Amino acid sequence: MDAYLAAIAIIALIYVLLSLGLTLQYGLTGLINFGHVGFFAIGAYTSALLALKGVPLILTFPAAAVLAGLSAWPIGLVSLRLRDDYFAIVTLGFSEVVRIVITSEKWLTNGVQGVPGIPRLFEGLQGFAAQAATLAVILAVTIVAVWMILRIAKSPFGRLIEAIRDNEEAVKALGKDPASFKIQVLIVGAAIAGVAGAFYAHYITYIVPDQFIPLVTFYVWMAVIMGGVGRVSGAVVGAAILMVFLEGSRFLRDIVPWISEVDMASVRIGVVGLLLILFVMFRPQGLMGDYTKR
Amino acid sequence: MTTTRRQFVGGLGAAAGLVAAPGILRAQTQGVYRIGALCPVTGSGSPFGSGMQKMIGAAADIVNAAGGAAGRKLEVVYEDTQTNPQAAVLAAKKLIDVNKVQILMGTWSSGVSLAVIPLTNDANIILMNTSGAPALSTPPANAKGLSYRYQATNDRFGRAFAEICVKEGFKRPATMAFNNASGIGNTEGFRKAWEAKGGKVVESVVYEPNQPTYRSELQKVLAANPDVIVTGSYLADTTIFMREWYQTGQAVKWIMPGWAASPDLVKAVGPDVVEGVISVDSVSNENAPSYKAYDEAYKKATGQPGQANVYAAMTWDMVHVLALAMEAANSADTQAINAKIREIANPPGQQVFSFAEGKDALKKGKINFEGASSVLDFDQYGDVTPDFGVFFIEGGKLNRRYVVKI
Structure with missing residues (x-):
């Protein structure tokens, strides 16, 4: 049971990292980023491919963050003039471009065959110890990320990006240039997603383009919305709720033994969907409350 | 819309309690061998997954009806891979850590098998799959020689x-x-x-x-x-x-x-x-009696002919190979079973087509199980050549x- 809980915790923390990036971009700044999985994929492939070339993991993780962050920069430039829905389309397109490039550039990424045998964190440790150590590291990184975003939110920079979210015209009227702030926010959020990607690659140990589909982006959106938009605590809680729904539903079997094993798989996914719908119906502002609407 | 935050958190706590409880109730029981059936019931493998899962259950019933393998009853615990590596990893973790299964079988897409195999290697248990990717044959994936592939590469x-x-x-x-x-x-x-x-x-x-x-x-x-x-x-x-x-x-x-x-x-x-x-x-090994038995079981379970799902024939064979290897090893230990799998599936030996037949023949000497999906002769990589x-x-x-x- 311990190892299973640890596995859930690790995956949940990866989603927390992704949600934190999105909270910064959407919750605080109002950028509708539908391409989060693209940065996640760039981080995963960067770290995995470098590690397979023999680069120590202590260097591949920062590389993942840097490359994912840098990849956000051109999108920022291109889409500066786009607001809201248009920006959403550009980012969605970006994540698909990333996936197709990964699929096509076989010399680098092994294409659709995927990259197997990615080294794990703490290869030296055996069994549960390795997992516990991994959990400790990702927890530490998540805490640092939470702290960082809380600091950003409370700083003058944070007030400014929230002003962009609430009224971009007013910010311009005050003589500030929203564009450069938006780019910075995009880069930071993407870098965090890159780190999440690196953890994912070294935890699952096998990556293939099929894993980086838009569904991942929308899982993150669900987490952010259920937690409470614009709340840093919401990103954490939302990812936790999502994991409880997804994994907890595996134990439905023990509660409703009269459903056949084969039907159970579909019932389970139906139940997850129902829970998500009920959640947003009865708690539309998210568990921690929607900060943007105050 | 009037749920207070306190009520909600309370509800969440109760839900978490429900989730946690069954895990405690499951203790290891003597005389039982647990199989983890990890099939693609939803996602792109769904046309095959439910049939695969049903045939694992049906084959386990047949083994149990014949008195079990190595004195143990087979018990199957089911999970869905969703044909998605990440979901499959969590499902596999649950089967291994919570349900304490002693073998995993039925993974279908190569992506899922490649993601699950590091876990089975870690836990020192066997993985039987129906995937095609060549990477599954060799290290690092098959570093411990615990992977068996029932599909042609x-x-x-x-x-x-x-x-x-x-x-x-x-x-x-x-x-x-x-x-x-x-x-x-x-x-x-x-x-x-x-x-x-x-x-x-x-x-x-x-x-x-x-x-x-x-x-x-x-x-x-x-x-x-x-x-x-x-x-x-x-x-x-x-x-x-x-x-x-x-x-x-x-x-x-x-x-x-x-x-x-x-x-x-x-x-x-x-x-x-x-x-x-x-x-x-x-x-499929269509003229073999083993195929006939599979075909009947598949018709009974799904109302369709066995030909409709070659992968279900493979999962049917997985349980048979496992049970015969257990019987030959007279043990539920993974290493002992692993050592016997090629011995009971490959020639030389008396050809057998069902578990009961094989169980009897093992008392006299070597056997060569001929499956429903193919004659099932595993090479050094655990691959078959149908x-x-x-x-x-x-x-x-x-x-x-x-x-x-x-």
Whole structure:
């Protein structure tokens, strides 16, 4: 049971990292980023491919963050003039471009065959110890990320990006240039997603383009919305709720033994969907409350 | 809308309690061997997954009815991979850590098998899969030799295609592949085998999934003037490009994997379009009594003939091989079972076709279990080499002309 809980915790923390990036971009700044999985994929492939070339993991993780962050920069430039829905389309397109490039550039990424045998964190440790150590590291990184975003939110920079979210015209009227702030926010959020990607690659140990589909982006959106938009605590809680729904539903079997094993798989996914719908119906502002609407 | 935050958190706590409770109730019981059935019940493997799962259960029932294996009853715990590596990893973790299963079987897509195999290696348990990717045969994936593959590798499909080209006297083959591991695996396997025979592939095209039309890809292939086109394709895309090819009127033969050139394809495009198409599939061991038993069980469970799902025949065999190996080892220990799997499945030995038969024969000497999916002889990598049936589509019917052995 311990190892299973640890596995859930690790995956949940990866989603927390992704949600934190999105909270910064959407919750605080109002950028509708539908391409989060693209940065996640760039981080995963960067770290995995470098590690397979023999680069120590202590260097591949920062590389993942840097490359994912840098990849956000051109999108920022291109889409500066786009607001809201248009920006959403550009980012969605970006994540698909990333996936197709990964699929096509076989010399680098092994294409659709995927990259197997990615080294794990703490290869030296055996069994549960390795997992516990991994959990400790990702927890530490998540805490640092939470702290960082809380600091950003409370700083003058944070007030400014929230002003962009609430009224971009007013910010311009005050003589500030929203564009450069938006780019910075995009880069930071993407870098965090890159780190999440690196953890994912070294935890699952096998990556293939099929894993980086838009569904991942929308899982993150669900987490952010259920937690409470614009709340840093919401990103954490939302990812936790999502994991409880997804994994907890595996134990439905023990509660409703009269459903056949084969039907159970579909019932389970139906139940997850129902829970998500009920959640947003009865708690539309998210568990921690929607900060943007105050 | 009046739920307070306190009420909600309380509800969440209660839900978490419900989730946690069953794990405590499960303790290891003596005399039971737990199988983790990890099949693609939802996602892109869903046409096969539920049948695969049902056949694991049915085969376990048969073993238990015959008194169990090595004095133990088989108990099956089911999880769904969702045909998604991340979901599969969590499901596998749950099976291993919470349900304490002693073997995992039934993973279908290569992506899922490759993601799950590090976990089974860590836990020192066996993984039986039906995936095609060559990477599963060798380290790091199969570093411990605990992986058994019941499906032909994509490479072997390619080799079968090349044999057919030789037999049919084709000289200028071209290939068309769906851009995924399986599609490209088929055509690349073909190219390797064909070039080893001194041939040359005149054109190869890889196409992206989910296109409304494949005209430009077709034009590229047909421009090279091939006498046969070998595909690594699926049903949906094949339906589109076959229709478009028919409109061009250019004469060419086709060789396709069985999951693309199926009766459904004939139904979708009409018998005229697919007349003469060669459909290749690993043949289940159809004349063996083991296949008959499987076919009956499959009909009973799903109402369809056993031919409809080759993977279900494979999962049926997984349970049989496991149970016979346990019986031979007289142990539920993974290493002991692993040491016996090739011994009971490969020649030499008395041919047996069912668990009860094998259990009896083991008392007298060596056995060679012949499965429903193939004769099941595992090589040093844990791979099997099934025979390939070559079907010609004639008048809308798939007629098997001959069988290719590689």
